[in-house]
Amino acid sequence: MELYWYIILMTMLTIYVILDGYDFGAGIIHLFFAKTEKDKKAVTNAIGPFWDANEVWLIAVGGVLFFAFPTLYASSFSGFYLPLMMILWLLIFRAIGLELRGQIKNRMWEVIWDKAFGIASLLLALFFGIALGNIVRGVNLGMVTDGVSTHEPHFFFLPLWNSSFSPHSEHLGVIDWFTLMLGLVGVISLAIHGANWIIFKTNSDLNPKLKKVIFNLNFVLLALVIISLSTWHIIDPNPFRNFLEHPWLIIFPLIAFTGLFGLFKVRSFKKDGLGFLFSTLFLLGGLASTVASIFPKVLPSTNDVNPSLTLYNVAAHEYGLAIGVYWFVIAALLVAVYMFVQYRVFRGKMDDVGYGDH
Amino acid sequence: MEDMLFYDRMQFAFTITFHYLFPQLTMGLSLMIVYFKWRFLRTKIDKYNDAAKFWMKIFALNFAMGVVTGIPMEFQFGTNWAKFSELTGGIIGQTLAMEGMFSFFLESSFLGLFLFGEKLMGQKLHFLTGFLVFLGSWASGYLIIATHSWMQYPVGYEILENGKFVLNNFGALFSNPWLMPAFLHNQMGSVITSSFVVASIGAFYLLNNKHSEFGKLFVKTGVIFGLISSILIAFPTGDWAAKNVAKHQPVTFAAMEGIFETEDGGAEIILIGQPDVENKKLDNKIAVPNVLSFLTYQRWDAQIKGLNEFDESVYPTNIPGLYYSYHIMVGLGTIFIGLMLIASIQLYRKKLYTTKWVLWALMFMLPFPYIANTAGWYTAELGRQPWLVYNLLRTADGISPTVSSGNTLFTLLGFIGLYALLGLLFIMLAVKIIHKGPETSKHN
Incomplete structure (x- = not known):
């Protein structure tokens, strides 16, 4: 039962990250490439009718995590207290930036909310990458000092950083050079992903420029991926053991690399949706590979005193998980219908949707 | 430890109070927008569609505020109340996850269609999307109140040796006797807020001789919805909810009614007075004898237990706060019924739009439903203290063990600053929409 819910949760998380x-x-x-008012309109029209529903996936992921793995929810949300609060505040800034910009026709007003929207988006991408880094690196569960747990074995607290910025230090922080590197992977890969979406959903004048941007950023992304993989052994001495034991898992890295290398051909794509497909593959494969590498752990312990959190020791009780499947299947089918309707009504190019013109 | 509990409670209280200012309007307003849209479909009179469109703008603004202040609520169970989440997540996670899956997806998917899709979909489908937004928002309220009801009156659970609550009866979460009264009472509160807001804006237009056609429509619709919901919130839903408290949380009932001593021969109902908890008495009391006994048990001489019957360790943590919240709610509720009755009579006599003083009263009523709803929730929440799960888990035992009070104060200050900004922006934009007023246009 835990395994089913683990797969459901990871699938939902992946959908959230892609959307x-x-x-x-x-x-x-x-923030960086939309210079003219027309460019900016193109960007906000492309995401306008969707972003709110996309963000619901985050709430749904949080809800399912709470319900199916309450110990993990309690442990990680209190342990990553500060970065989560920052994420909340950034989500608020991003949302009001998007929603308020068009409310008043004033140059200064527009500039303020444009920046709020752009900078918050950038920092959110960074923070989500850093979050992934923290999960694979692990934390000091039970807050062990001198070989003794100072708290219950599944609780911890991480400050934003410690002065050494090292993923190996006895006193870990949320931000160290390793997690920061994954944060950059997050920024670059999502920038590419967003550019692909704009190309897919609009006919804006920005599109040819974006194809060049994607092509160039893809080199940066490739470099970051190579550096990450070659330093991965620092946080996990044997990251490939799951892939050696279960060779079918190799499909996930293969998907990721298909997406990554496919994007180098972005300038010759005939169909506008193709780029988005490839960046989706990269995110899907990359996320699945990372999660698979620590399976069945969901939050590794960096000390020898307390065991890692695995999907088996953080799950809710059997009865609740079993009954949850019934309502979840119904709800998931309904969500599929809503998404079908939503993407059907707003199919094709979105240049005329007039988002923010109210 | 004391500080940790204090800041955790302050942060939750502050963020939930601010958050609930928005859903209480949107839940009721979605019903009224569906009503305007339905009238338009039936009568084909453009005025109704224009009214729906105007209120959609207010709705969208409130909805956005509700969403951005709502996400922190879900997060805070884990960030600030980790022990509570760990112990009860298998149960309350159930209803909270259902809220995300069943109502938020419904609301958000169809709100996009409702706001941007009128031209693409045609009028009937547009009505349908509005109805689905309404359904989603009420489903959300239902599932939140189901969660709340379990904390007030836990059912369908067992407690394991390690202290964890596990669910053993899913159906019990929804047949909980606390749920239906609390849900209907809360939804009526929401309809009151929206009807008073609609009537208030209508009165503002009439008094200013601006958008008079809409002013009349808003006042009329607001008064009719307002009268019905003001009555329903007292009887049967409020009555029903209070009886639940009397039955299942007698110490809370004594505190909120301000009954310090059990009286033989029936309990009085206290209208005004200040509780003096230190000396266990009520100062400056104005009360009506035997009425509380009658309202609670339909017998003039029924005994109601006073606070003296209970051990101080189970006293609600903040008795004066609880008492005032409850009395503010009930007092305002009574004023709402009175004003709406007068306005309805004037409406029936076709004199409402020219009776200036009633219009002024309706206009100035705008903030009071918000106060009443907030006070009502404070009654429920302060009434449950010192428990998170009534009689089973103390609030002090539910906080996150590793988050220091300094970190919580930091984020509390952050929320205060950020929400002050949000509040200012909200008022600015709401005033702008109201000042501009509804637009008349031709459809189809």
């Missing part, structure tokens, strides 16, 4: 990922990416593109 809200293009919103964050569009925000980054908006």
Whole structure:
């Protein structure tokens, strides 16, 4: 039962990253590459009718985590207290930036909310990458000092950083050079993903420029991926053991690399949706590979005193998980219908949707 | 430890109070927008569609505020109340996850269609999307109140040796006797807020001789919805909810009614007075004898237990706060019924739009439903203290063990600053929409 819910949760998380990922990416593109009013309109029209529903996936992921793995929810949300609060505040800034910009026709007003939207999107992409880094690196569960747990074995607290910025230090922080590197992977990959979405959903004048941007950023992304993989052994001495034991898992890295290398051909794509497909593959494969590498752990312990959190020792009781499947299947089918309707009504190019013109 | 508990409670209280200012309007307003849209479909009179469109703008603004202040609520169970989440997540996680899956997806998917899709979909489908937004928002309220009801009156659970609550009866979460009264009472509160807001804006337009056609429509619709909901919130839903408290949380009932001593021969109902908890008495009391006994048990001489019957360790943590919240709620509720009755009579006599003083009263009523709803929730929440799960888990035992009070104060200050900004922006934009007023246009 735990395994089913683990798969459900990871699938939902991946859907969230792919969907809200293009919103964050569009925000980054908006910040750095949308110069004219027309460009900016193109970006916000492309995500306007979708971003709110996309963000619901985050709430749904949080809800399912709470319900199916309450110990993990309690442990990680209190342990990552500060970064989560920052994420909340950034989500608020991003949302009001998007929603308020068009409310008043004033140059200064527009500039303020454009920046709020763009900068918050950039920092959110960074923070989500850093979050992934923290999960694979692990934390000091039970807050062990001198070989003794100072708290219950599944609780911890991480400050934002410690002065050494090292993933190996006895006193870990949320931000160290390793997690920061994954944060950059997050920024670059989501910027590419967002650019692909804009190309897919609009006919804007920005599109040819974005194809060049994607092509160039893809080199940066490839470099970051190579550096990450070659330093991965520092946080996990044997990251490939699951892939050696279960060779079918190799499909996930293969998917990721298909997406990554496919994007080098972005300038010759005939169909506008193809780029988005490839960046989706990269996110899906990359996320699944990372999660698979620590399976069945969901939050590794960095000390020898307390065991890692695995999906088996953080799950809710059997009865609740079993009954949850019934309502979840019904709800998931309904969500599929809503998404079908939503993407059907707003199919094709979105240049005329007039988002923010109220 | 004391500080940790204090800041955790302050942060939750502050963020939930601010958050609930928005859903209480949107839940009721979605019903009224569906009503305007339905009238338009039936009568084909453009005025109704224009009214729906105007209120959609207010709705969208409130909805956005509700969403951005709502996400922190879900997060805070884990960030600030980790022990509570760990112990009860298998139960309350159930209803909270259902809220995300069943109502938020419904609301957000169809709100996009409702706001941007009128031209693409045609009028009937547009009505349908509005109805689905309404359904989603009420489903959300239902599932939140189901969660709340379990904390007030836990059912369908067992407690394991390690202290964890596990669910053993899913159906019990929804047949909980606390749920239906609390849900209906809360939804009526929400309809009151929206009807008073609609009537208030209508009165503002009439008094200013601006958008008079809409002013009349808003006042009329607001008064009719307002009268019905003001009555329903007292009887049967409020009555029903209070009886639940009397039955299942007698010490809370004594505190909120301000009954310090059990009286033989029936309990009085206290209208005004200040509780002096230190000396266990009520100062400056104005009360009506035997009425509380009658309202609670339909017998003039029924005994109601006073606070003296209970051990101080189970006293509600903040008795004066609880007492005032309850009395503010009931007092305002009574004023709402009175004003709406007068306005309805004037409406029936076709004199409402020219009776200036009633219009002024309706206009100035705007903030009071918000105060009444907030006070009502404070009654429920302060009434449950010192428990998170009534009689089973103390609030002090539910906080996150590793988050220091300094970190919580930091984020509390952050929320205060950020929400002050949000509040200012909200008022600015709401005033702008109201000042501009509804637009008349031709459809179809």
